[in-house]
Amino acid sequence: MNNKSVFAACLFAALNICTLSAHAEADVSRQTxxxxxxxxxxxxxxxxxxxxxxCGITEARMTYLDSAGKTxxxxxxxFADGCNNQN
Known part of the structure; x- marks a missing residue:
């Protein structure tokens, strides 16, 4: 293999990894x-x-697996964690 072939193979592999990780993030189902x-x-x-x-209301997010193994x-x-020290 020459240098151009090795470079092209590395670039192709890197693009595939980026595509797979982007696809994995897109598979996450979000609900409120x-x-x-x-x-x-x-x-x-x-x-x-x-x-x-x-102390007050804050937004939170939980990431979990369901019974089918889907993220x-x-x-x-x-309530914010700052509320824990108040009555």
């Missing part, structure tokens, strides 16, 4: 929680929330 939303949570992968030092995200509102 409302009262009565059916939740099918098999395993929680991560939980994040807006960083706020004050899903759930957006919801909760």
């Amino acid at each position: 929680y409302t009262y009565g939303t059916h939740l099918d949570i098999q395993k929680v992968l991560s939980m994040t929330e807006d960083t706020s030092v004050t 899903r995200e759930l957006d919801y509102s909760k």
Whole structure:
């Protein structure tokens, strides 16, 4: 193989990796929680929330696997962690 062939093969491999990761992100199903939303949570992968030092309502997101093994995200509102130190 010459240098051009090796470079082309590396570029092709890099583009395929980028395409696969973009496709994997597109497969994540996101929904916003409302009262009565059916939740099918098999395993929680991560939980994040807006960083706020004050007490009040903040937005949060939970990333989880459902019983079919599909990655899903759930957006919801909760009391900020800053509320834990108040009565």
